[in-house]
Amino acid sequence: MVVATTIALYASPPSSVCSTPHQISSFDLDLSSRSSSSSSSPSSIASSSSPQKPIVVGGLSSLFSSASVKSSSSSSSSYSTGVDDFSSSLRDDLKDLSLTSSFCYSSPAKFRRDHHHQSPISVFHGPVSSSCSPPMRTARDGSFRVGASSRLFHGFVRKALGSCVDYELGSSSVSLLVDELTFPMEDDFGVDTRKPYARDLLRRAQLRHEIFKDESVIKAFYEAEKAHRGQMRASGDPYLQHCVETAMLLANIGANSTVVVAGLLHDTMDDSFMSYDYILRNFGAGVADLVEGVSKLSQLSKLARENNTACKTVEADRLHTMFLAMADARAVLIKLADRLHNMKTLYALSPVKQQRFAKETLEIFAPLANRLGISTWKVQLENLCFKHLHPDQHNEMSTMLEDSFDEAMITSAIEKLEQALKKEGISYHVLCGRHKSLYSIYSKMLKKKLTVDEIHDIHGLRLIVDNEGDCYKALGVVHSVWSEVPGKLKDYITDPKFNGYQSLHTVVMDNGTVPLEVQIRTQEMHLQAEFGFAAHWRYKEGDCKYSSFVLQMVEWARWVVTWHCEAMSKDRSFISSSDTIKPPCKFPSHSEDCPASYKPNSSQDGPVYVIVIENDKMSVQEFPASSTVSDLLSRAGPGSSRWSMYGIPAKEELRPRLNQRPVSDLKWKLKMGDVVELTPPIPDESLTEYREEIQRMYDRGLAFSRPGTMDGWGS
Numbered sequence: 113m114v115v116a117t118t119i120a121l122y123a124s125p126p127s128s129v130c131s132t133p134h135q136i137s138s139f140d141l142d143l144s145s146r147s148s149s150s151s152s153s154p155s156s157i158a159s160s161s162s163p164q165k166p167i168v169v170g171g172l173s174s175l176f177s178s179a180s181v182k183s184s185s186s187s188s189s190s191y192s193t194g195v196d197d198f199s200s201s202l203r204d205d206l207k208d209l210s211l212t213s214s215f216c217y218s219s220p221a222k223f224r225r226d227h228h229h230q231s232p233i234s235v236f237h238g239p240v241s242s243s244c245s246p247p248m249r250t251a252r253d254g255s256f257r258v259g260a261s262s263r264l265f266h267g268f269v270r271k272a273l274g275s276c277v278d279y280e281l282g283s284s285s286v287s288l289l290v291d292e293l294t295f296p297m298e299d300d301f302g303v304d305t306r307k308p309y310a311r312d313l314l315r316r317a318q319l320r321h322e323i324f325k326d327e328s329v330i331k332a333f334y335e336a337e338k339a340h341r342g343q344m345r346a347s348g349d350p351y352l353q354h355c356v357e358t359a360m361l362l363a364n365i366g367a368n369s370t371v372v373v374a375g376l377l378h379d380t381m382d383d384s385f386m387s388y389d390y391i392l393r394n395f396g397a398g399v400a401d402l403v404e405g406v407s408k409l410s411q412l413s414k415l416a417r418e419n420n421t422a423c424k425t426v427e428a429d430r431l432h433t434m435f436l437a438m439a440d441a442r443a444v445l446i447k448l449a450d451r452l453h454n455m456k457t458l459y460a461l462s463p464v465k466q467q468r469f470a471k472e473t474l475e476i477f478a479p480l481a482n483r484l485g486i487s488t489w490k491v492q493l494e495n496l497c498f499k500h501l502h503p504d505q506h507n508e509m510s511t512m513l514e515d516s517f518d519e520a521m522i523t524s525a526i527e528k529l530e531q532a533l534k535k536e537g538i539s540y541h542v543l544c545g546r547h548k549s550l551y552s553i554y555s556k557m558l559k560k561k562l563t564v565d566e567i568h569d570i571h572g573l574r575l576i577v578d579n580e581g582d583c584y585k586a587l588g589v590v591h592s593v594w595s596e597v598p599g600k601l602k603d604y605i606t607d608p609k610f611n612g613y614q615s616l617h618t619v620v621m622d623n624g625t626v627p628l629e630v631q632i633r634t635q636e637m638h639l640q641a642e643f644g645f646a647a648h649w650r651y652k653e654g655d656c657k658y659s660s661f662v663l664q665m666v667e668w669a670r671w672v673v674t675w676h677c678e679a680m681s682k683d684r685s686f687i688s689s690s691d692t693i694k695p696p697c698k699f700p701s702h703s704e705d706c707p708a709s710y711k712p713n714s715s716q717d718g719p720v721y722v723i724v725i726e727n728d729k730m731s732v733q734e735f736p737a738s739s740t741v742s743d744l745l746s747r748a749g750p751g752s753s754r755w756s757m758y759g760i761p762a763k764e765e766l767r768p769r770l771n772q773r774p775v776s777d778l779k780w781k782l783k784m785g786d787v788v789e790l791t792p793p794i795p796d797e798s799l800t801e802y803r804e805e806i807q808r809m810y811d812r813g814l815a816f817s818r819p820g821t822m823d824g825w826g827s
């Protein structure tokens with residue numbers, strides 16, 4: 113949820129980290145800002161999609177002093193110091209920046225030392241030797257890769273994390289305006305592809321975020337323009353606009369140019385002539401793999417949506433795991449950005465489609481954003497779903513909270529506490545605040561059967577201090593500033609929760625009328641609460657039991673995202689100083705032989721989730737690691753309707769299709785995210801003939817052995 117790091121932040125002098133007085137900017141809070149026209153309109157998407165409003169204080173005084181003010185600010189806290197003079201469009205961008213897990217400016221000096229020569233756009237813009245890239249990127253197995261569509265279904269279980277060393281395009285620090293291109297922008301016929309509308313779109317994007325001046329991003333923009341030319345959205349906008357908005361969302365969380373480029377191209381494989389190889393040639397394997405990953409995710413998501421698969425909790429759980437495990441976490445990030453923009457423009461679709469999308473988003477994508485720790489997207493997705501799925505409750509809640517929300521309250525509460533702490537000589541790492549989102553309030557009311565007046569954490573502050581002693585001292589300060597609500601003090605430091613969660617919680621009354629929850633913890637405790645056993649995503653998912661595989665996968669995915677997105681990387685400085693929580697191995701330099709790296713085909717002990725489509729019905733099935741297609745077939749087993757009276761498989765099972773291609777080897781190992789079709793589209797009339805042929809083979813003794821022991825399937 114909150115805040116605070118950008119490269120500009122790291123470039124600020126360490127002395128300013130915790131001690132500088134901060135002016136808190138005002139901000140647009142859709143729910144609370146009564147002056148906002150959008151807030152009062154029931155149909156306003158803005159009011160429902162607004163993220164929580166995190167406000168942060170902590171060494172940000174020089175945050176906006178960098179020359180790259182726009183990009184650095186865009187990837188920083190939404191509500192930190194000195195944004196008053198920003199343009200309204202930039203402020204719009206900033207709305208997207210309230211991120212969950214980050215509050216740390218603990219070692220800016222280190223980052224400064226490490227990164228101050230780098231592009232302000234991304235700390236990871238440095239060139240990375242190609243030896244870091246996993247070999248699979250270029251040495252592709254040809255057996256299942258004939259044609260573009262088959263590519264979509266191949267090789268997705270590559271190292272989810274190997275990809276984190278993939279920065280082919282990251283080295284570009286070239287910053288260009290639209291008219292300064294150093295490469296030709298012509299199509300195959302030598303026609304200048306820079307259509308006026310595209311030029312305008314790009315110019316506007318460049319005003320909103322510096323990364324759109326990056327040469328590779330501009331090139332991708334024009335490739336996307338070519339690919340989607342003539343294609344319109346249901347809203348009537350050119351399709352290209354969706355590509356730009358998707359990329360903008362990514363840029364706003366600090367994603368580097370590789371991810372932004374892939375964001376621009378994310379639909380090209382599905383919607384146009386553009387092939388994997390074309391993207392590979394023009395943008396490198398990193399981008400091509402990401403686009404391919406997004407494409408695969410889109411196809412699975414469509415299948416799930418059409419089959420209403422995620423309405424079953426077990427299958428939804430498997431889908432969350434599958435999505436994160438089968439593709440690079442950055443592909444999930446792009447898919448989330450794509451979905452967020454689609455949700456923002458959902459009004460253009462038919463009511464039936466709106467419901468379907470909203471349902472799937474709530475079941476699959478919001479939880480994924482939660483797992484990745486991208487709180488701002490999670491909040492927006494949930495609020496938009498809420499609005500479409502329960503419009504009456506949504507309206508009611510909006511109206512109710514419009515009357516009680518007070519945005520100024522949090523900013524002034526932060527100021528008050530900041531001053532009091534200073535007076536007492538208590539230093540802190542982070543002081544931040546947030547409004548609870550509309551959907552989160554609604555869910556809490558339902559879950560705990562409470563009225564809105566009984567929710568005490570609609571307004572919340574979080575204070576991160578140096579040590580346990582300071583936690584208690586700060587608690588005393590909090591209680592001296594505001595009056596304590598009796599019975600609401602919880603000391604999870606002395607008495608940690610069963611999952612190890614530690615923090616002090618208290619509820620106080622601001623102005624004697626509005627409850628304010630204050631959480632106080634150390635950096636270590638905060639890290640545990642974000643990344644550790646007590647991680648917030650797990651807390652939010654409830655009493656689920658997770659396999660170690662799932663836990664490891666989410667941990668990795670979060671690390672990948674955190675390390676690739678500056679705005680989410682606030683915890684890095686914490687982590688570097690933490691003894692108890694270390695990344696599974698050192699990012700971003702881990703390589704194939706890193707013992708901790710995720711190797712799906714060797715060290716992975718499963719399980720594997722596979723999409724099975726049978727008689728046009730989709731299910732997500734779990735198999736032990738190393739299961740084969742043959743194992744999948746045998747699961748149906750004799751006695752099932754799909755086995756003929758002779759005990760041999762009927763024709764359909766003899767030609768199962770794996771990832772859209774006929775299976776050539778039944779010993780083929782199933783991989784996370786594989787799609788197995790058990791009902792190939794064979795015309796009915798051919799079945800009888802085919803079964804007879806099988807029967808003849810069987811009679812001649814050429815038949816296959818019993819299920820489960822079938823040997824290789826020809827090839």
Ligand SMILES: Nc1nc2c(ncn2[C@@H]2O[C@H](COP(=O)(O)OP(=O)(O)OP(=O)(O)O)[C@@H](O)[C@H]2O)c(=O)[nH]1
Pocket residue numbers: 568569602609611613617640641642646647648649651
């Ligand atoms: N990361 C993490 N956060 C937690 C956990 N438990 C509680 N929290 C945070 O602490 C807040 C309040 O928790 P509690 O004080 O235990 O409150 P409660 O009794 O569950 O309910 P309320 O007082 O109604 O919020 C939650 O809203 C979370 O933000 C946990 O296990 N992990």
Ligand SMILES: Nc1ncnc2c1ncn2[C@@H]1O[C@H](COP(=O)(O)OP(=O)(O)OP(=O)(O)O)[C@@H](O)[C@H]1O
Pocket residue numbers: 113164212213487544545546547548549552556569571572573574629630631648
């Ligand atoms: N008092 C607080 N101050 C600052 N941030 C908070 C505070 N309480 C929760 N958060 C953060 O706000 C984000 C959204 O949390 P949300 O309000 O949806 O749920 P929660 O408060 O953690 O849990 P619950 O709804 O069960 O009480 C999370 O990232 C959470 O860590």
